[in-house]
Amino acid sequence: xxxxxxxxxxxxxxxxxxxxxxxxxxxxxxxxxxxxxxxxxxxxxxxxxxxxxxxxxxxxxxxxxxxxxxxxxxxxxxxxxxxxxxxxxxxxxxxxxxxxxxxxxxxxxxxxxxxxxxxxxxxxxxxxxxxxxxxxxxxxxxxxxxxxxxxxxxxxxxxxxxxxxxxxxxxxxxxxxxxxxxxxxxxxxxxxxxxxxxxxxxxxxxxxxxxxxxxxxxxxxxxxxxxxxxxxxxxxxxxxxxxxxxxxxxxxxxxxxxxxxxxxxxxxxxxxxxxxxxxxxxxxxxxxxxxxxxxxxxxxxxxxxxxxxxxxxxxxxxxxxxxxxxxxxxxxxxxxxxxxxxxxxxxxxxxxxxxxxxxxxxxx
Amino acid sequence: xxxxxxxxxxxxxxxxxxxxxxxxxxxxxxxxxxxxxxxxxxxxxxxxxxxxxxxxxxxxxxxxxxxxxxxxxxxxxxxxxxxxxxxxxxxxxxxxxxxxxxxxxxxxxxxxxxxxxxxxxxxxxxxxxxxxxxxxxxxxxxxxxxxxxxxxxxxxxxxxxxxxxxxxxxxxxxxxxxxxxxxxxxxxxxxxxxxxxxxxxxxxxxxxxxxxxxxxxxxxxxxxxxxxxxxxxxxxxxxxxxxxxxxxxxxxxxxxxxxxxxxxxxxxxxxxxxxxxxxxxxxxxxxxxxxxxxxxxxxxxxxxxxxxxxxxxxxxxxxxxxxxxxxxxxxxxxxxxxxxxxxxxxxxxxxxxxxxxxxxxxxxxxxxxxxxxxxxxxxxxxxxxxxxxxxxxxxxxxxxxxxxxxxxxxxxxxxxxxxxxxxxxxxxxxxxxxxxxxxxxxxxxxxxxxxxxxxxxxxxxxxxxxxxxxxxxxxxxxxxxxxxxxxxxxxxxxxxxxxxxxxxxxxxxxxxxxxxxxxxxxxx
Numbered sequence: 001x002x003x004x005x006x007x008x009x010x011x012x013x014x015x016x017x018x019x020x021x022x023x024x025x026x027x028x029x030x031x032x033x034x035x036x037x038x039x040x041x042x043x044x045x046x047x048x049x050x051x052x053x054x055x056x057x058x059x060x061x062x063x064x065x066x067x068x069x070x071x072x073x074x075x076x077x078x079x080x081x082x083x084x085x086x087x088x089x090x091x092x093x094x095x096x097x098x099x100x101x102x103x104x105x106x107x108x109x110x111x112x113x114x115x116x117x118x119x120x121x122x123x124x125x126x127x128x129x130x131x132x133x134x135x136x137x138x139x140x141x142x143x144x145x146x147x148x149x150x151x152x153x154x155x156x157x158x159x160x161x162x163x164x165x166x167x168x169x170x171x172x173x174x175x176x177x178x179x180x181x182x183x184x185x186x187x188x189x190x191x192x193x194x195x196x197x198x199x200x201x202x203x204x205x206x207x208x209x210x211x212x213x214x215x216x217x218x219x220x221x222x223x224x225x226x227x228x229x230x231x232x233x234x235x236x237x238x239x240x241x242x243x244x245x246x247x248x249x250x251x252x253x254x255x256x257x258x259x260x261x262x263x264x265x266x267x268x269x270x271x272x273x274x275x276x277x278x279x280x281x282x283x284x285x286x287x288x289x290x291x292x293x294x295x296x297x298x299x300x301x302x303x304x305x306x307x308x309x310x311x312x313x314x315x316x317x318x319x320x321x322x323x324x325x326x327x328x329x330x331x332x333x334x335x336x337x338x339x340x341x342x343x344x345x346x347x348x349x350x351x352x353x354x355x356x357x358x359x360x361x362x363x364x
Numbered sequence: 365x366x367x368x369x370x371x372x373x374x375x376x377x378x379x380x381x382x383x384x385x386x387x388x389x390x391x392x393x394x395x396x397x398x399x400x401x402x403x404x405x406x407x408x409x410x411x412x413x414x415x416x417x418x419x420x421x422x423x424x425x426x427x428x429x430x431x432x433x434x435x436x437x438x439x440x441x442x443x444x445x446x447x448x449x450x451x452x453x454x455x456x457x458x459x460x461x462x463x464x465x466x467x468x469x470x471x472x473x474x475x476x477x478x479x480x481x482x483x484x485x486x487x488x489x490x491x492x493x494x495x496x497x498x499x500x501x502x503x504x505x506x507x508x509x510x511x512x513x514x515x516x517x518x519x520x521x522x523x524x525x526x527x528x529x530x531x532x533x534x535x536x537x538x539x540x541x542x543x544x545x546x547x548x549x550x551x552x553x554x555x556x557x558x559x560x561x562x563x564x565x566x567x568x569x570x571x572x573x574x575x576x577x578x579x580x581x582x583x584x585x586x587x588x589x590x591x592x593x594x595x596x597x598x599x600x601x602x603x604x605x606x607x608x609x610x611x612x613x614x615x616x617x618x619x620x621x622x623x624x625x626x627x628x629x630x631x632x633x634x635x636x637x638x639x640x641x642x643x644x645x646x647x648x649x650x651x652x653x654x655x656x657x658x659x660x661x662x663x664x665x666x667x668x669x670x671x672x673x674x675x676x677x678x679x680x681x682x683x684x685x686x687x688x689x690x691x692x693x694x695x696x697x698x699x700x701x702x703x704x705x706x707x708x709x710x711x712x713x714x715x716x717x718x719x720x721x722x723x724x725x726x727x728x729x730x731x732x733x734x735x736x737x738x739x740x741x742x743x744x745x746x747x748x749x750x751x752x753x754x755x756x757x758x759x760x761x762x763x764x765x766x767x768x769x770x771x772x773x774x775x776x777x778x779x780x781x782x783x784x785x786x787x788x789x790x791x792x793x794x795x796x797x798x799x800x801x802x803x804x805x806x807x808x809x810x811x812x813x814x815x816x817x818x819x820x821x822x823x824x825x826x827x828x829x830x831x832x833x834x835x836x837x838x839x840x841x842x843x844x845x846x847x848x849x850x851x852x853x854x855x856x857x858x859x860x861x862x863x864x865x866x867x868x869x870x871x872x873x874x875x876x877x878x879x880x881x882x883x884x885x886x887x888x
Contacts, residue, residue, distance in 0.1 A: 009386070221731055221745035228728060231720065232713040237675045238706070239728045240697035 005347040015345050020291055020302070023337035030333045040320055048319045049312035049326070059311055061199040064192075065269055066310045068202035069094070069261035069278075071303035073285035075210045076254030078294040079217070084230040085250040089135065089150030090258040091282025092157030093128040097259020098266045099161055100127020102273040105187040106169050106180055116186045120263055128259015129252040131157060136251035140244045146251075154282070162275045169273065179274030189268030200268030202261065207300060209257060214296035226250070258282060279310060280328075287335040290342075306331065375434075376401045376560050377422075377529060382431035384417050391417040393584040394431070399529065404551055404561040406571040406592060408604055409581035410780065410808030415564050418581070419531055422562075423455045424448040446477060454522030458533040458806065460514050464507040464638055468517050471506055475521045485524075492523050496550045507638045511661045512543035519550065530554065531562045534806065536570060540660050540872050541836065541865055548574050566604070566809050567837070568597040580604055604809055621651025624828035625672075625704075625797045626685040630692075632671055632678060640664035640852045642671065647847060647854060649797070649828040654819065655857055656831045656843035658868050664852035665832045666709060669801040672830070673706040674699045687796050697732040705729075705795030707787055709802040709832075711779065715786045718775030722767070722785060723749065723756040725774050729789050755792070756785075763788035764814065780811030787815050791822060798822060801832040816842050836865055848872055 015022075031049075032042035053059035073090045080087040087093075101124030104116060134153055138144040171181045189200045217223035229236035229246045236243055261281065266273055288306050292298030313327030379397040383390060392414045399405045409415045420426040422433065424442040432439050435451055442448045448455075462471050469486040476485075486502035493500040498516040506514060515535060522530055532551075536544040551561055551574060565571055571578055572592045580588035580603040588603035626648045634641040642664055649655045659665055670676040671684070674696040678684065683692040687702045696706065706729075708714045716725045727738060727747055738752055739745045753771055760767065763784040767777055774782055783804065790798060803819060804812035820842055823829045832849075833839050839846060840860065847857040848871035855871045 219744075219746045220741075221727075221739060221747055224724070224727060224731070224747060227720070228717055231717045234710070234714040235717045235728060238673070238696065238708060238714055240695055240700075240732060 002352050004350045004352055005343070006350050008346060008348050011346055019341040019345055020293065020298075020338065023291070023334065023341045024305070026337040026341070027330065027333040030337070031330055034329065035322075038322060040322065045316070045320050045322070049316045049330075050308055052319070053308060053311045053315055059315070061197065062311050063304065063307050064197075064199035064203040066307035067303040068199070068206045069265050069281045070285050070288045070306055071206035071300055072202070072209055072261040072264070073254075073258045073282060074288035074292065074299045074303060075206070075213050075296050076257035077285055077289045078292070078296060078299060079213060079226055080250040080254045081289060082217070082230045082294050083226040083246050083250045084233075085139075085247055086147045087132065087135070087150050087251055087254050088147050088286070089132070089152075089154045089157075089282070090254065090285055091278065091280065092150070092154035093132045093255040093258035094262035094265075094278060094282045095154075095157040095161045096131035097124040097128035097256075097262035098273060098277055099164060099262075100124055100130075100259065101263025102169070102180060102266060105183050106273070109181060109184070112184070112186050114186075117189065117267070120187060120267060121189075121260060124263025125256040125260040128262060129256035131259070132251040132255020133248070136248045140247050146247075150251075161273075161277070165273055165275050171272070177274075180272045182272045183267060187267060188271065189264055200264065202264035202268050205260065205264060206303070209260075210296040210300050217296065258285075284331055287331055287338070291334065291338050306334070309334070374401075375399060376436060378432075378434040379418075379422075380432040380434065382418070382421060382433065383429050384414075384421060384426060385429045390584050392421070392428075395581070395584075395586055397579050397586070397589075399560050399562060400577075401528070401560055402555055402558045403576040404555055404563055404574055406575035406578035407562055407564045407581065408566065408568075408571060408578055408600065410566065410604055410810050413581040413604075413808070414584040415581055416533075417584075419455070419533065419562070419564065422448070423453060423531065449477070449525050449527070452526070452528035453531065454525050454527035454529070455531040456515070456518045456522055456533065456535060458535075460518055462506045462514055462517060465505070467503050467505055468500060468509075469502040471517055472502075472521050472524065476524065488524060489520055492520050496523065496553050497546065498550055510543075512539050512546075515539070515547070527559065529560045529562060531564070533564045534566070535563075536565070536567065540869060542869055543660075544570070566812075568592075568600045568809075569837075571600070572597065601809060621653070621826070621828070623648050623650050623685070624687055625649040625799070625830060627672070628683060628685070630671065630678060630683045632667065632676075634667070635676065640667050642667055642852045645852075645854045647830070647857065649830050651826050651828055652823055653844050654823045654829040654831060654842050655845045655847065656833055656839040656860070657847050657849050657854065658833065658836060658839050658872065659849035660872055661834055663849050663872075665801060665834075665849060667852070668849065668854075669706075669708060669799065669832060672799050673708070700730075700733040703796035705790030705793055705798045707790055707798070707800040707803065709805060711782050711786060712775070716774040716782060719773060721771045721773055722760070722765075722777075723752045723771050725785070726752055726756045726759070726789055730793065733793060759785060759788040759792050762792065763818070778808075780807040783807050784811050784815060787818060791818055794825075795822075795827060797828050797830075799830045799832075802834065803831060804833075804835065804838055812838070836868060839868075 028046060032046060035042040035045040053063065073094065077087060077090060101120045103123060104111070104120050131153065135146045135150040138149050139146045165180060166178045169180045171179060189202060191198045191200055192204060217226065225236070225241045225246065228239055229241055229243055233243045262277070266277055270277055284306055288299055288302045291302035291305065309327050309330045313324050316322050316326055317324050375398040377399040379395055381394045381396065382392055383394055384392040395418060407415050407418070417426060421428045422442065424444045424447055433442060440451065442451065469482050469489060472485050472489060473480065473482055489500060489502040492498070493516065498520060500513060500516050500520060506517070535547060539547065554561060563571070563575055575592050578590055578592045579586060580600070582604060592600060628646050630642060630645045632642040640663060645668065647655060657665065671678055674691070674694055677694060678692040681690040681692045684690070686699050686704050689702055691699055691702065712718050717728065731738060738748055740748050756771065765777070765781050765785045765788065767781060777785065787800070787803065800819065803815050807815065816838060819829055819831065831842060843860040845857045846860050846863045846868065848855045848868055850872055
């Protein structure tokens with residue numbers, strides 16, 4: 001017996017559209033079953049996890065803080081994936097962006113100028129872009145598989161961050177805590193609207209990036225180039241597009257956005273550089289990109305959904321007493337169901353019982 | 365006889381009112397067909413006529429919507445290729461499914477339902493290939509084999525199953541005349557053994573030569589059942605396309621024009637282990653000329669196209685001259701801007717992206733050459749979809765591209781219609797130089813005739829055209845001059861009227877430069 005995936009002849013447009021919603025529904029059902037096994041009331045737990053945070057202004061701000069980096073990274077990844085380049089290392093580019101952006105606060109601590117913050121953000125983007133250029137270089141020159149290299153580089157970036165914040169950049173007055181000195185107000189990304197909206201500008205950057213990339217993909221020749229090369233390298237070459245340049249473009253763009261997310265998070269939320277600056281944004285952004293169907297506007301929505309699982313997970317620790325690992329499980333469910341729904345909409349499963357069929361064929 | 369709805373008593377296979385609906389579209393509409401034991405039966409029709417759909421139903425790939433398949437007098441339902449094989453139906457597909465890195469015997473082993481040791485397969489392969497005149501070394505690596513030999517693997521694969529009915533889909537489209545003759549002898553042997561052959565083709569001469577009976581399809585319906593030897597090619601073509609196929613009008617009186625495309629002593633190494641290196645290739649095409657390059661597939665045609673188009677430029681400018689500019693190192697768009705147009709062999713994923721609309725596929729080839737019209741917004745390069753759609757519409761109308769909607773995906777068009785669009789996309793620019801690789805490969809007679817006429821007209825209006833083709837009928841129809849490529853070497857070009865099939869056949873075998881029977885067209 002074997003299981004085959006067969007391409008469907010007629011792909012339903014309607015289901016193509018509702019697929020992400022269907023995936024959400026299935027995630028909720030699977031989550032309810034999980035809570036049942038944990039001995040919690042399923043509906044109440046889901047409510048506490050995913051609905052309650054929406055009624056709390058503090059949580060809403062927190063939602064924007066978490067959604068910001070997710071959207072920013074996922075938008076870059078969507079360009080990468082649509083061009084058929086598989087950057088799995090956004091987490092590392094995020095970390096290196098945070099390190100690069102922190103060079104100014106660390107080495108020019110006393111420098112006070114309105115230029116400080118823009119320069120930090122720029123440095124962050126450059127750092128992420130440069131770090132993403134490594135797998136691009138390896139792919140274009142040595143034909144290395146970028147999935148492996150970009151993923152492995154993530155671990156290097158995390159170790160670099162760990163070492164630099166515990167070693168050379170450690171705050172001498174940190175009383176045993178690891179991390180750099182706290183950033184000055186000049187070095188801090190401000191809230192969007194002083195007291196009313198305390199979430200920092202990272203979210204705004206994310207929305208602007210999403211709109212710009214959406215425009216690029218939908219209307220410009222560059223976006224067309226991305227899609228053509230993603231479909232077929234040969235056709236791209238025929239159009240006069242360079243597959244190699246596209247590798248560089250996709251990696252550097254997504255790396256720069258991840259780097260910008262990294263420095264925004266450090267400057268806006270954490271307040272200093274420390275070993276732990278991400279609850280896995282770089283990896284969760286892959287789910288965000290796919291749940292948003294690689295469409296930047298869809299990614300804004302899916303980024304908010306995934307951010308909710310983070311907030312809900314934190315809240316659920318207190319309110320229903322489950323481990324924060326619940327967040328990871330939910331994200332896993334979501335990715336699994338998104339990919340399965342998308343697959344089953346274009347393909348159908350056929351189970352081939354070879355023995356039985358052979359008999360049927362012989363007697364027919 | 366075959367129009368009656370009663371199944372034929374002694375037929376091997378009878379099809380009655382077989383219908384396949386895709387949505388509301390009937391790809392096959394109440395088709396009746398009888399195949400007798402021991403006959404070669406032709407299935408004729410344009411692309412999109414329903415030939416492939418019909419054959420796929422017979423081979424268990426598609427399920428009929430309604431109708432009956434009667435095999436040796438019993439109604440059957442064929443649910444999969446496997447059950448088709450068990451009934452005794454074998455199929456040789458137009459596009460081979462072989463692994464280049466494996467040997468002949470290993471490839472055959474992969475296709476068998478049962479586990480049989482490779483050594484035994486090799487033995488049987490040798491036995492079969494001797495019995496049927498299909499010389500084949502079971503231990504040769506497929507990558508090293510010619511297209512003809514690869515086809516023999518597919519045929520041996522089928523014969524190993526001891527089939528009663530063998531379906532061949534456009535088998536000669538990739539063969540040299542000599543290889544085709546050899547295939548026909550094999551088919552005659554099979555017929556003599558009482559096996560039946562369903563022979564799908566659009567080459568009328570061939571069908572007349574080898575087929576006992578023919579069924580003609582058009583728009584999913586049977587439009588004729590006849591004995592092809594009693595018909596003329598004209599009457600067969602009428603049944604196929606519903607009207608007379610325009611024969612190509614040629615104009616042989618012409619002035620020697622200006623050289624628009626010149627390649628001088630170009631060599632290029634093979635890019636992959638399975639590619640062909642180009643060896644000292646020289647050619648010249650002048651205004652008004654159509655230089656056709658004949659040759660069996662896999663002799664460097666694709667590689668030659670890649671360097672001329674600039675998809676893979678060469679390291680020296682001087683090697684390639686387009687419209688008087690030395691542009692060997694430059695890319696495809698620089699060459700387009702000089703007035704060149706290109707049509708690659710592969711429609712899907714090279715000339716066109718199947719998942720994108722026709723208008724997007726227009727941008728694909730002309731984003732730079734028509735940047736003024738197609739792009740706006742300064743450095744943003746915003747694609748003007750409205751303008752592009754109008755242009756795509758104009759091209760579709762000009763080339764009679766039949767499509768399902770206003771701007772459908774390229775993949776939804778039949779091969780012939782997509783090819784008309786791809787050729788029309790270049791012709792619409794009135795290119796000074798047009799380079800076409802296999803202009804009508806896998807294209808139906810109506811579309812092929814239209815494309816060829818368009819190529820001839822373009823040259824007559826003062827363009828230089830280079831056609832790379834495996835189809836000798838096509839070459840003799842359009843070419844003013846003919847050269848032959850073999851193992852990456854290009855022969856001298858000879859005027860078409862001095863060329864014969866035999867001579868091309870010899871050049872295909874690689875006898876270069878020794879012949880003095882005809883003056884090279886551009887001897888200087």
